Amino acid sequence: MEEKIPLEFKNVSFSYSTSPEPILKNINLKIHKGEFVGIVARTGSGKSTLLGMMAGVIPHHFSGDLEGEIRLYGQETRDLSLSKFSIHTGLVLQDPDSQLFNLLVRDEVVWGLENRGILRAEMATRFDEVMHFFNIGPLKDRITYDLSGGEKQRVVISSVYVNKPSILLLDNPTSQLDPLGSEYVIQSIKQVLETHETVVMVEDKIDELLSHADRLILLHEGEILLDTTPNDFFRHTELLKRVGITPPSIMDLSLRLQSAGVNLPTIPLTLEDALPLYRGLMNGSTNIASTPPATPVKRATSALMTDSSLAVAVREVNFYYPPPQVVHALKNINLEIERSSFVAIIGQNGSGKTTLARCMAGYLQPTQGQVAVGGRNVYTIDIYERARRIGYVFQNPETQLFRMSVYDEVMFTLQYQGIKGAEAEERVHEILQFLDLWDQAHLHPFRLSTGDKQRLAIACIAVLRPDALIIDEPTTGQDPAHAWVIMQLLEQLREHYEITVIVITHAMTLAANFCDRIIALCQGEVILDDTPREIFAQPETLAKTFVKPPSITQLALSLGLNPPPLNVDEAEKMFKERLL
Amino acid sequence: MPAIYSYSAYKTWFHRLDARSKLTFVFCYLLLAFLLPTPIVIAGISWPTPFLLFVLMIFLVWWGVRVNPRTYMPFLLYLAPIILGLMFAHTFMLNECPCLNESTPVLRSMSVAGFLFGTAVAFRLGAMAICFLFFSYTTDPFEWGLSMYKAGIPYKGAFMFASAMRFYPLLQEEFITIQDALKARGSDLLVKWYNPVRLMWGVLTTAIPMGLGGLRRSRNIALSMELRGFSFPEETGVQRQLFRDIQLRPADYIIIGVWVAIVIIVALLRLTGIWSAGPLVLG
Secondary structure, three states, rough: OOOOOOEEEEEEEEOOOOOOOOEEEEEEEEEOOOOEEEEOOOOOOOOOHHHHHHOOOOHHHHOOOEEEEEEEEEEEEHHHHHHHHHHEEEEEEEHHHOOOOOEEEEHOOOOHHHOOOOOOEEEHHHHHHHHHHHOHHHHHHOEEOOOOOHHHHHHHHHHHHOOOEEEEEEEOOOOOOOOHHHHHHHHHHHHHHOOOOOEEEEEOOOHHHHHHHEEEEEOOEEEEEEEHHHHOOOHHHHOOOOOHOOOOOOOOOOOHHHOOOOOOOOOOOOOOHHHHHHHHHHHHHOOOOOOOOOOOOOOOOOOOOOOOOEEEEEEEEEEEEOOOOOEEEEEEEEEEEEOOOEEEEEEEOOOOOOHHHHHHOOOOOOOEEEEOOEEEEOOOHHHHHHHEEEEEEEEHHHHHHHOOHHHHHHHHHOOOOOOHHHHHHHHHHHHHHOOOOOHHHHOOOHHHHHHHHHHHHEEEHHHHOOOOOEEEEEOOOOOOOHHHHHHHHHHHHHHHOOEEEEEEEOOOHHHHHHOOEEEEEEEEEEEEEOOOOHHHHHHHHHHHHHOOOOOHHHHHHHHOOOOOOOOHHHHHHHHHHHHO | OOOOOOOOOOOOOOHHOOOOOOHHHHHHHHHHHHHHOOOOEOEEEOOHHHHHHHHHHHHHHHHHHOOHHHHHHHHHHHHHHHHHHHHHHEEEEEEEEEEEOOOOOOOOOOHHHHHHHHHHHHHHHHHHHHHHHHHHOOOOOHHHHHHHHHHHOOOOHHHHOOOOOOOHHHHHHHHHHHHHHHHHOOOOOOOOOOOOHHHHHHHHHHHHHHHHHHHHHHHHHHHHHHHHHOHHHHHHOOOOOOOOOOOOOHHHHHHHHHHHHHHHHHHHHHHOOOOOOEEEEEE
């Protein structure tokens, strides 16, 4: 008897009831048993909608105009309810907090089994199996909202997996996680892949899973443009460039070198694949001399907090979170941030990045020490002046939107500064034009896309033209292309308004390409403070932050190339000099 | 540190009690705040009974539940103006002699009876608030929901109620972030908390991000729950099974019995007139 195909789409198109434009157009797709399929797409291309259809979310939870056929093991999905769908499929969403409903981890993991009427003995067995499989036994009695992001998402994956779905669907499970959290989740997914279950995943950080993927699907503006193996997928360079998809940097470099005449027998997908290949190439090359590592620059500290030539000065700052759990969150921090610089603050969750940023912005008063912005003590100036001197954009743009239109939202900021009339209108117009939001000035802020909300949140602060602007994780939840655009906008803000930009980020590729300085925190202390190139040249120290340099940089460092390249262009030049 | 009105997850004797016995205790305690005569005279000093119950409950939360009042100090600070307002409103409004003092017109219009009545009303409110703090700090919301389910409330209702408590700390965190976001705009709306008009305007301003953010989150939560079979028993007729069950233990029966008995006894003493509403002299 012919085995039924787990998922099959025939001529499927869909538009939400709130919009006449179809979000998916003429999708024809088969997912076979045991396949690992990756979906690659820009934000807004319909990938979450496609995944939602695979889970039965559409049409059973979100309504709209659905054409064509979607079959789950041969059955038309319109004939199945969401509950019956969920017997076969398990869906993991981006935000772990929205998927944890119980207080304790152990209750969370078995909750789905309770709903399905699984007997207690069987529940206990499955619970033990899944705790062991994902190695989350130590978390079982923890409170769910106290877990880190990575721990939460692992608990979610466990809670979905315990139901033994035959198809596991993952919608950008690491997009909102820090590097260590992402690492935990990637490891969990790799364990699932080892069991050869059917897995479909949308993930911007798909690099680490490429070697496991059977197929990659390119979705663009609701249509499937490519459906092929990973190796073949990234050879369609022109198409990928047109739709704004950047290949993994290792692969991009290899394709460029191959085109230039370097004898690469295969195109590696990942760093692990690339290392032996490139070692072989370098061993056969006569031009392998590398420059000695540069001595890290020791920054001199100014004695004067009143030095107005500095954007931000932090002197001997210590911060303790109050009892009952006293935490020494910042330890003897001394920093001087020059005007018009672009600085990244990196570090694992709990390293003190946000605490430091909030101390710099004046929202938290250090237990000891001082912070000055433009030569003025940030705690003695009033709230209005502080907002003009140092701006802060929080991670979630939706917590910073208070008005009914984009225009009013930006104007809202100016009213507290006493800026009115023609001057206010001119400023609002200028900043919205600058950030490419003027055409959407009449829209309600919550109707904007995630990227546009982020831009609006930046606009609301930048309209004050502060001396310094702190932005917390501006690229979380965004695809690489959108993330790049946000960083470019910040760079343009810096150049145009001479604003000092300080970003808290985990995105090392972006920090490498835009920032002229990186400050790395670990357990409340500054362990590295230098240019990106110097920082990445110290991988042992950087490893304490659980942040990894860009893959290209890691490749070069592993091959003994120092100073390492920060991006594919630099790497291409470097390798060409040595290999050709 | 436990957020206000969220489970503290310590391992005290009170944490181990069943939610039903704790709920019974809380209701009985609040009934006593109305039934007990006030004031209570101890060693010649008159104490408004609800005030004593309020202080006693703070002590119980501190000693028995291990939650220091500093943890919920912001809550007490917000409660303070309400308590003071109720006290002084009744002091002026209840025009019964004797007055507090004859020396000035203001003091002449403040009645002792009004002050005591206002204090009783105000601290009943305070005792109610601290009682529910005690309950929320010591009760796993899941067990609370389970108790309601075992008491006959449909599972979905019981679970949704308990689930709401699980998200309370997240809402608190979000409110703090929104507060800081307003400061980032140079707005002092939630900074000048002593100005009730600006404070109210600040709270209304946060309604949009909190409300819309809450709607978005609740939609995602509802979807996630359905994806894990929340409606499966109702749709298929399969009986929902519970991995963890709760049972009333002897200590729970004793707590329920004792406190219900106390309420009945006090009610009888009041109804029969043995105890009046007026002062109760002890010692």
